[in-house]
Amino acid sequence: KNEVEQSPQNLTAQEGEFITINCSYSVGISALHWLQQHPGGGIVSLFMLSSGKKKHGRLIATINIQEKHSSLHITASHPRDSAVYICAVRIDNYGQNFVFGPGTRLSVLP
Amino acid sequence: KAGVTQTPRYLIKTRGQQVTLSCSPISGHRSVSWYQQTPGQGLQFLFEYFSETQRNKGNFPGRFSGRQFSNSRSEMNVSTLELGDSALYLCASSLGLVAGVGFGETQYFGPGTRLLVL
Numbered sequence: 001k002n003e004v005e006q007s008p009q010n011l012t013a014q015e016g017e018f019i020t021i022n023c024s025y026s027v028g029i030s031a032l033h034w035l036q037q038h039p040g041g042g043i044v045s046l047f048m049l050s051s052g053k054k055k056h057g058r059l060i061a062t063i064n065i066q067e068k069h070s071s072l073h074i075t076a077s078h079p080r081d082s083a084v085y086i087c088a089v090r091i092d093n094y095g096q097n098f099v100f101g102p103g104t105r106l107s108v109l110p
Numbered sequence: 111k112a113g114v115t116q117t118p119r120y121l122i123k124t125r126g127q128q129v130t131l132s133c134s135p136i137s138g139h140r141s142v143s144w145y146q147q148t149p150g151q152g153l154q155f156l157f158e159y160f161s162e163t164q165r166n167k168g169n170f171p172g173r174f175s176g177r178q179f180s181n182s183r184s185e186m187n188v189s190t191l192e193l194g195d196s197a198l199y200l201c202a203s204s205l206g207l208v209a210g211v212g213f214g215e216t217q218y219f220g221p222g223t224r225l226l227v228l
Contacts, residue, residue: 033217041147041198043219086153097166098143098155 003027004101006087012107019074021104023087026068034061034072035086037103043086046072077108111137114203114220122226128189131223135182135203141165142184143217144176147198156199159184160206191227198222 007022023032034046047054047061049070054061058077063070074081087101115134123129135142144156155168159178176186182203188195200222204215 035219041200041222041224043200043202045202045217045219048216088153097158098168100153100155102152 002102003091003099004087004089006085006101006104008104009102010105010107012109013077015078015108015110017077017108019077019081019106019108021072021085021087021106023070023072023101024068025070025087025089025099027089027091029068029089030092031090032063032070033088034070035088037084037086039083046085074106079108079110082107114201114218116199116201116220116223118223119221120224120226122228123191124228125191125193127191128187129191129225130185130187131199131201131225133184133186133201133203133220135184135201136218138205139203139218140182140206141204141215142178142182143202143204144184144186145200145202146170147200147222148194148196153200156186188225193227196225196227198224 004025013019032049035043036046037043049061049063058075060073084103084105086103089099090097091099114136117132133142141160143158145153146156147153156170156174157164157176158166162178173189178184200219202217202219204217
């Protein structure tokens with residue numbers, strides 16, 4: 001079982017839809033990141049969370065430490081949101097400190 | 111402020127050769143991390159440097175090494191290249207305000223170096 005799992009693996013939405021991507025992890029963490037990767041490889045860090053909720057524009061990220069779960073929400077989705085969204089965690093007291101989820105590929109159709 | 115830069119952007123090598131990749135962090139950032147991304151394994155953490163010292167290391171063989179210079183620029187080296195080393199190699203920098211925070215800070219990623227091993 002992977003330490004970090006994401007769902008769904010792929011997601012197709014119509015422009016304007018509300019989108020939720022989920023991340024669950026099985027070990028104790030000190031921080032969780034949501035990353036966005038566009039075709040071509042460039043990665044942008046969207047959020048870093050250790051508790052609660054953060055909002056930036058149309059993006060909202062939440063984390064529930066007790067349930068070991070985080071969600072990334074996109075409101076009023078747009079075709080430019082099409083990308084791979086990756087959840088990454090810093091695991092404490094573990095040989096491989098930083099572990100990435102497999103990513104969720106999002107396509108937003110006009 | 112200039113972003114994270116990586117050189118070269120593309121590289122073709124043959125099995126058995128070695129390669130050195132370079133990463134220049136954002137000015138003022140003291141922490142540099144390296145990652146490997148392949149279609150099969152996804153993103154994996156290689157190592158992290160802070161103030162010229164390796165602070166964390168992922169599960170990669172000793173063929174993968176790195177270093178950081180006093181100006182925070184970092185290099186990673188892969189010796190005796192294998193076909194499976196073909197990947198996108200990304201570096202990311204962060205402020206490193208608190209030693210040991212590591213991935214507890216926002217990471218700023220470079221565009222990556224795409225390595226093809228033939």
